[in-house]
Amino acid sequence: MFLLKLLTRNALRHRLRTGLTILGITIAILAFGLLRTVVSAWYAGVNASSAARLISRNAISLTFSLPLSYLERIRQVEGVKSVSYANWFGGIYITEKNFFPNFAVEPKSYFELYPEFVLSPEDKRAFLADRKGCVVGRRLAERFGWKVGDSITLKGTIFPGTWEFVLRGIYRGAEKSTDENQFFFQWDYLNETLKKTAARRADQLGVIILGLKNPQTAAETSLAVDARFKNSLAETLTETEKAFQLSFVSMTEAIVVAIRIVSYVVIVIIMAVVANTMAMTARERIGEYAIFKAMGFRGYYIAGMVFGESLFISMTGCAVGIVLTFPVAARFGKIMGAFFPVFQVERSTLYLDVAFCLVVGLVAAVFPTWRAVRIGIADGLRRIG
Amino acid sequence: MADSGERRIVVSIRNAAKSYLRGSQVVPVLEDLSFEIFHGEFLALMGPSGSGKSTLLNLIAGIDSVDSGSIVVDGVDIATLGERELADWRAAHVGFIFQFYNLIPVLTAFENVELPLLLTPLGRRERREHVLAALEVVGLADRMEHYPSQLSGGQQQRVAIARAVVSDPSILVADEPTGDLDRVSAEEILHLMAQLNSAFGKTIIMVTHDPRAAEKAHTVRHLEKGVLSDVPS
Ligand SMILES: Nc1ncnc2c1ncn2[C@@H]1O[C@H](COP(=O)(O)OP(=O)(O)OP(=O)(O)O)[C@@H](O)[C@H]1O
Ligand SMILES: [Mg+2]
Numbered sequence: 001m002f003l004l005k006l007l008t009r010n011a012l013r014h015r016l017r018t019g020l021t022i023l024g025i026t027i028a029i030l031a032f033g034l035l036r037t038v039v040s041a042w043y044a045g046v047n048a049s050s051a052a053r054l055i056s057r058n059a060i061s062l063t064f065s066l067p068l069s070y071l072e073r074i075r076q077v078e079g080v081k082s083v084s085y086a087n088w089f090g091g092i093y094i095t096e097k098n099f100f101p102n103f104a105v106e107p108k109s110y111f112e113l114y115p116e117f118v119l120s121p122e123d124k125r126a127f128l129a130d131r132k133g134c135v136v137g138r139r140l141a142e143r144f145g146w147k148v149g150d151s152i153t154l155k156g157t158i159f160p161g162t163w164e165f166v167l168r169g170i171y172r173g174a175e176k177s178t179d180e181n182q183f184f185f186q187w188d189y190l191n192e193t194l195k196k197t198a199a200r201r202a203d204q205l206g207v208i209i210l211g212l213k214n215p216q217t218a219a220e221t222s223l224a225v226d227a228r229f230k231n232s233l234a235e236t237l238t239e240t241e242k243a244f245q246l247s248f249v250s251m252t253e254a255i256v257v258a259i260r261i262v263s264y265v266v267i268v269i270i271m272a273v274v275a276n277t278m279a280m281t282a283r284e285r286i287g288e289y290a291i292f293k294a295m296g297f298r299g300y301y302i303a304g305m306v307f308g309e310s311l312f313i314s315m316t317g318c319a320v321g322i323v324l325t326f327p328v329a330a331r332f333g334k335i336m337g338a339f340f341p342v343f344q345v346e347r348s349t350l351y352l353d354v355a356f357c358l359v360v361g362l363v364a365a366v367f368p369t370w371r372a373v374r375i376g377i378a379d380g381l382r383r384i385g
Numbered sequence: 386m387a388d389s390g391e392r393r394i395v396v397s398i399r400n401a402a403k404s405y406l407r408g409s410q411v412v413p414v415l416e417d418l419s420f421e422i423f424h425g426e427f428l429a430l431m432g433p434s435g436s437g438k439s440t441l442l443n444l445i446a447g448i449d450s451v452d453s454g455s456i457v458v459d460g461v462d463i464a465t466l467g468e469r470e471l472a473d474w475r476a477a478h479v480g481f482i483f484q485f486y487n488l489i490p491v492l493t494a495f496e497n498v499e500l501p502l503l504l505t506p507l508g509r510r511e512r513r514e515h516v517l518a519a520l521e522v523v524g525l526a527d528r529m530e531h532y533p534s535q536l537s538g539g540q541q542q543r544v545a546i547a548r549a550v551v552s553d554p555s556i557l558v559a560d561e562p563t564g565d566l567d568r569v570s571a572e573e574i575l576h577l578m579a580q581l582n583s584a585f586g587k588t589i590i591m592v593t594h595d596p597r598a599a600e601k602a603h604t605v606r607h608l609e610k611g612v613l614s615d616v617p618s
Contacts (some may be wrong), residue, residue, distance in 0.1 A: 002503055009491035289486045294448050296476025296504050298469060377448035378439075384485050 002300070007198055007308035014281075018313060019071040021277045025317025025360070026324065028270035030352050033325040033331060035263035036349045039256055041333075041340035048177040049241040053113060054210040054222050057244075062088075065204035066234055073224075073228060073379035079221040081213045084109035087190060087206035091154030091163060091183075093144070100140055101340075102154065104190040107135075113211050116174040117182075123148070123169025131189050133168035137180030139337060141170045154183075159190065161197070179341035210238070262360055267356050275364040278310045282368030289372045290380025299373040307365040314361030322353050324366075395555060395588050396422035396445055401454035403440055413469070414440050416611045422556075422590060427582040429602035430592045436608045438592040439560055445590060446479050446558045447471050459555050476504040480549030482559035482578075486541040488533040494520065494544045495529035501552040519547035523577060540572030546577060550587065557581070559591040563598055576600045 011018050056074060058064035065087070075083050086105040092098070107128055111119060111131040119135060121126070126148075127133045136146060146152065150167045165185055173180050210225070212218060222238035229236045235349030239247070282289075289302050325345055399419055404413040414437040422428055422445075430438045443449035444456055447463045455462050459478060466474055480501075481487075488497045498519055502512045519528045523543035533541050542562060549557055559578070563571035579601045581587045591602065599605045607614045 006489075006491065010402075013491060170477065287487070288489060291481075291483075291489070293472065294446070294479075294481050295501050296472045296474075298472050378443045381448075381483070381487075384483070384487060 001003055003304050003308060007305055007312055008284075010305070011309050011312045017277060017280075021274055021313055022317040022320065024273050025270055025314055026321040027356065028266045029318055029321025029327055029357070030324055031266045032263050033321070033345060033349050033353060034329060035259050035266075036352070037329055037332075037343060037345050038340070038344055039259055039263075041336075041343045042256055044177055044340070044342035045179065046245040048116070048175065048179070049245050050116075050293075051215045051218065051240060052212050054212065054218060054238050054239045055224070055241055055244040056208040056210060056222075056225055056236045056238040057206070059226075059237040062206075064234070065206055068203040068205060068207060068235065069238070070234075071205070071208060071231070074210060074225055077210075077221060077224050077228065079217045079224070080210050082109060082211040084113045084209045084211075085187065085205040085207065086110065086209065087187065087204075088158070089154070089156070089185075089190065090158040091156055093152070093154055098144070100143075100181050100183055101179075102185070104187040105184050106187050107184070110184070110209070113209055116178045117171040117176050119169050119171045123171075127168040127186075130166060130168050131186055131192075132165055133173055134165040134183060134185040135169040136167065136183045137341075138170055138172045139180040139341070140183060141167075141330060143181075143337065146170075159194065159198075159201075161193070163193075177342050177345075181337060181341045207244075209241075223285055267360065271360045271363055274310065274314055274360050275367065277313070278364045278368045280305055280308065281305070281309065282372050286372065286375060286380050287384035290375070290377045290383075293377045294381065302372050303365075303369045308370040309360065310365035310368075311358070311361035314357045314364070318353055318357035322350055325349075325353075335345065393424040394421045395424045395426075395459060396590075397455075397457040398445070399455045399457070401451045401456060403437070403444060403449070403452055414611060415444075418611065420613055422588065424588055425582070425586045426604060427579065427589045427602045428591065429599040429605045430590065430608055431594070431599055431605060432608035434594075436609060438608050441608065441618050442558050442590060442592050443561055445536070446481065447475050452465070453495060473504075476501065476552070477543045478555045480552070480554040482542070482545055482557060482562045484561040484564040486533070486538070486545045486546075486565075488541055488544055490533050492532075493529065494531050494533070494536065494547075495524060496549045497533070497544055498529075498551050500548060505552060515551055516547075518543075519551040522550070522581075523547045537570070538566050539573055542566065542570070542574050543577065544607060546574070546581070550581060550585075557587050557589045559589065561592055561594065563593065563595055564588065571595070571598070 084106050086103045089102045091102050150163045154163045223240040329345045401418045403415040404411050498516045
C-alpha cells in the first residue's frame with residue numbers, strides 16, 4: 001500500500017514529463033489499434049466469403065472477360081447447382097472521391113446466390129421489373145441520402161458514357177460482416193447499350209459465379225470447369241470465393257504487410273520513449289534509492305518502486321488509449337466506410353494493447369532498476385547535494 | 386573517562402583498512418585503524434577534508450565495507466554479513482542523519498519518519514504512536530502533514546533526526562549534520578542531539594568541521610592521514 005502511494009506520487013513528480021510519456025503511449029495504442037483494425041477490415045471481405053461459391057474468371061487476368069456462351073457449359077459441369085454472372089462496372093458518382101463498388105449483375109440468380117444481401121420481396125420485384133433499376137446497400141444509401149425512386153447517374157470509366165439508374169431497392173446485410181456499400185444494376189442494361197455503341201464488347205462476362213451442390217466438392221468442380229476450357233480462346237481460372245477475394249487483397253498484400261510492420265514499430269518506438277523516461281527518472285533518484293537502502297530497504301523494494309512507476313505510466317497510457325480507440329475507430333470507419341465495409345475493433349486487439357503495455361512498462365524498468373539496485377549506498381549518497 | 390573500563394563497548398574497530406581505486410591507482414584512506422566507542426558516548430570526528438571521516442562513518446554504519454579488519458557493533462562483526470543481512474542489520478541498529486537531510490520529497494514529515502518502521506512488524510497504530518512520539522521529541526508534531534519543501538532547513542533536519550531515532554537504533558551516525566545550516570539552526574540541531582544523548586542515552590558518532598559542534602560532544606577524535614588521535618576536551 002505504501003509502495004503504491006509512493007510510486008504514484010513519484011510518477012506525478014514531473015507532471016509534464018509523465019504526462020507527455022502517457023500521451024505518447026496513448027497515441028501509440030491508438031495507432032496500433034487503428035492499424036490492426038485496418039488490416040482486419042481489409043480481410044473482412046475474405047472472411048465473409050462463402051465456401052459454397054466458386055468464381056470463374058479469365059485465366060489471363062481480371063481485366064479480361066469470358067464469353068456469354070460459357071455460362072451454359074459451366075452450368076452442365078458436375079456439382080454445379082446454379083450460376084450467375086457479374087461485370088465490374090467501375091462507374092463514378094459525381095467525383096472519384098465518392099468511390100463505391102458497382103457491378104452489373106444478372107439480378108435474379110445473383111441475389112439467389114448471395115442470400116446475405118437481404119432485399120424485401122417488393123424491392124426485388126421492382127428491381128427485376130425495371131431494366132434501368134438499381135439496388136444499393138443500406139450504408140451506401142445513407143451515405144448519399146438516397147431513397148427508393150431517386151435517379152442516380154454514374155459516369156462510366158470502363159464503359160464510357162453517362163448511365164442513368166433509378167433506385168429500386170435497398171438491401172441490408174444478413175451478417176455484421178456483410179458489405180452494405182455496393183451498387184448493383186441489371187447486366188442486360190449494360191449489354192444492350194454496348195450492343196448499340198460498342199458491339200465488340202457486348203456479350204462478355206467479367207466473372208461467372210457458381211453455386212455448388214456440395215461445398216466439399218469445390219476443388220474437383222473448379223478443376224473440371226478449367227479443364228473444360230483448356231486450350232480454348234479464353235481459358236478460365238476457377239477458385240473458391242475466398243481464394244478469389246484473397247487474390248484481390250494480395251495485390252495489395254505488400255501494403256498490408258507494411259501496415260502490420262508499422263503497427264509493431266510504433267510499439268517499439270514507444271518502448272524506447274518510456275525506457276528513456278524511466279532512465280532519466282531513475283538517474284535523478286539514485287540518491288533517494290541510496291537513502292532507502294541505507295535505512296535497510298532491500299533491493300526488491302527499490303525494484304518495486306522503479307517497476308511500479310514504469311507500469312503505472314504505461315498502464316495509464318494503455319487505459320486511456322483503449323478508451324479512446326473506440327470513438328476514434330468509429331469515426332475512422334465512417335470516413336473510410338467505402339473502402340472498409342466492416343470496421344470494428346477486435347477483442348484480440350485490446351488484449352494485445354494490454355500485453356504490449358505490460359511489456360513496455362517492464363522492459364523500460366529493467367535497466368534503471370539494475371542500476372538503482374546495483375549502485376553502492378555510499379556512492380549513491382555522494383550524489384546528493 | 387577514567388572509569389571507561391566499566392562501560393559497555395558498542396563499536397569496536399580492529400585493524401580496519403580501506404582503500405579506493407582511482408583508475409588503476411590504489412588510494413589508501415584508512416590503514417590499520419583500531420578504536421572503541423562506548424555505549425552512550427557522543428563522539429565527534431574531526432579532521433581535514435579528504436582525511437577519510439565519511440569513509441570511517443560509512444564503515445561503522447554498514448553502508449561500505451572494510452578491505453580487512455573487523456568492525457563489531459553490539460557483538461556482531463558486520464564485515465562478515467552478506468548484503469541482505471547487512472540491510473536488516475542497518476534497519477535494526479543504525480539511525481542516519483545526513484548533511485542534506487535527505488528526506489523523501491514526495492512524503493510528508495509524518496511519512497518520512499514512518500519509513501524505518503515499515504521494516505518492522507509494527508502495526509499501523511503502533512507506528513503512528515512511535516512517529517508522533519519522535520516528532521514530539523524534535524518539536525515538530527504540529528508540522529507532520531508538511532512536505533519537506535514546506536519546511537526550513539533546520540526543521541527538515543529535525544524531521545531527519547526523528548526518522549533516525551524512531552526505530553530506536555543502537556547507534557546514530559551523523560555526517561556533518563550542521564554543515565548546511567545557519568548558526569541558529571545549527572545550534573538547535575546540536576542541542577537536540579546532545580539532548581538525545583543525555584536524556585535518552587543514544588550513542589552518537591558525528592563527523593563535523595565545526596568546532597562549536599565538537600564542543601557538545603564528550604569525545605573529540607581527530608583523523609589525519611588515516612591516523613586517529615584523541616583531542617583532550
Ligand atoms: N568511492 C570512492 N572512490 C574513490 N575515492 C574515494 C571514494 N570515496 C572516497 N574517496 C576518497 O577517499 C578519501 C576520503 O574521502 P572521505 O569522503 O572519507 O573524506 P572526508 O574526510 O569525509 O572529507 P570531507 O571532509 O571533505 O567530507 C578522499 O581522498 C576521497 O577522494
Ligand atoms: Mg565527508
